[in-house]
Amino acid sequence: MVNITINGKIVQAEEGEMLLSVIRRLKIDVPALCHHEAVEPLGACRLCMVEITKEDWNGWSKFVTSCLYPVEPDLIVLTHSDQVNEIRRTIMDLYLARHPNSPEIQKLAEEYGVLKTSYEVQVDGDNCILCGICTRICDAMGFHAISLVGRGHGKTVAPPLDEPPPDCTGCLSCALNCPTNFIEFSDQGNKRTIWKKDFEMLACVKCGATTITREFAEFLSRNRDIPFEYFETCDACHRKETSLSMGRIAAWTKEAQS
Ligand code: FES
Structure with a gap:
């Protein structure tokens, strides 16, 4: 230390x-x-x-x-320090010009007193700030389904050839960790769609709530040694089951001690 x-x-x-x-x-x-x-x-x-x-x-x-x-x-x-705050304000100013419609960027810029950009606004700018969190997480998970593509103003994140990525399992690590909510997905019934690819969601065998995609469950059971059946029960039902078991153990211990 x-x-x-x-x-x-x-x-x-x-x-x-x-x-x-x-x-x-x-x-x-x-x-x-x-x-x-x-x-x-x-x-x-x-x-x-x-x-x-x-x-x-x-x-x-x-x-x-x-x-x-x-x-x-x-x-x-x-x-x-004054200079650090000034550097941050300049960066926010640039971000606001490139991503004028991002509420996350607007909020952060506002915290540093930047309410309006002093640069030319890029009207067709998207909300991808090129932070690379999505691609790094996807790589760390072992999928490598998306990457940063393009140059200059057109640079963004996408799957190869902008087609449904074969290696994506629909885990949502990219979308849920995107700081500007740029990555869109939809969950409708037992269907999830992300990166123009459709996935089947597993349904909890106890309550019917959806859990994770079949592809992601298969990946986890193959690579992390978690039995596939584990993903056929949702978190809430797993918790309920655990708490019931704990209650039974507590009652049994009390009985054995009396
Ligand atoms: S450069 Fe350090 S958090 Fe982005």
Whole structure:
């Protein structure tokens, strides 16, 4: 463990752990749109930028993305210095021009006092901020069904050739973790559709509620050694079953002790 100073407070941190983890532990609110605990950091959004210096840097400081900067002894970190806030405002300004219709971007920009972009608004801009969380999570799950495609303004996330991706199992990891809700899907009855691909949803054998897609259940039982039948009961019924069993064990223990 080493000592570092964050916003004037001395804290202990593991040498080598990323600054953003320490900042988050301290519950300091630093925007980090492309960060997700489950995947390797990418440093794409630049919003987690902080100012760092050390006693022996003779007054010099530099700006680093905290999600990618490893802790070093004696670092002095400012998460909201005037210059850091100005950098974040500039990034928000650019985001607002590129994604004028994203409520998530509007809200974040507003928190930094950016109500209107000073750049030309890209009227046909979509809500994909190219954070890469969806593709990294999909890769981490082992599917590799989507990737970042295109260039410049046209860059976005999509499956190969924009066709239903053969490797997608309809798990929704991409859509549920997208910070701007760009990835659309629909669940209707026992049919899920995402990336123009249809999936059959399994129905709970006890209450009839849908659980997960057949493809995802097959993938999990094949690769994670979870029996397929497990996915034929929904979470609520699993919980109910567990609580009933616990009740029976408690009653039996009480009986045995009396
Ligand atoms: S969270 Fe660090 S660059 Fe996006």
